[in-house]
Amino acid sequence: MIEQPVCLTLIVPHLLREEVFDYLTEQTDLVSGFTASHGAGHGTEIRLHTAAERVKGHADQAVVQVVLSSSDAGRLLDRLWVSFAGTKLVYWTIPVTELGTID
Incomplete structure (x- = not known):
């Protein structure tokens, strides 16, 4: 039986954006x-980290989605919990009911 795919969504603070992108790129066995x-x-x-964020009233973030x-x-x-402990990354998963490529 083929396992149901899910979409893992990560909400990443702007300050961690490149670090998380690099990390995910390195996880070639999963991602x-x-x-x-x-x-x-x-x-x-x-958390509003910068003066610009405080003026705007919102935090700049990246929304990252991975289907797996x-x-x-x-x-x-499990790996993210270890590598990004204390960073307060927000995540959730939802089932993917259909997945394909339109050629």
Whole structure:
């Protein structure tokens, strides 16, 4: 039986963006690629690190999405917990019901 894919989403503070991108790129046994886009974090739990963020009222973040098997997502999260302990990366997974490429 083929394992159900999931989409792992990571919310990455701007200051960690390149470090997380490099880290994910190195995880070639689990991650074949990922998509990243700009995000703006709002809320009481959001850290505003720079004066510009405090003026804008939101934190600059990257939204990273990786589609992989559920078990690989668990392994990747285990690694992220070790490598990025204390950084307060936010994550979630959702099932992927369809996946393909339009040629």
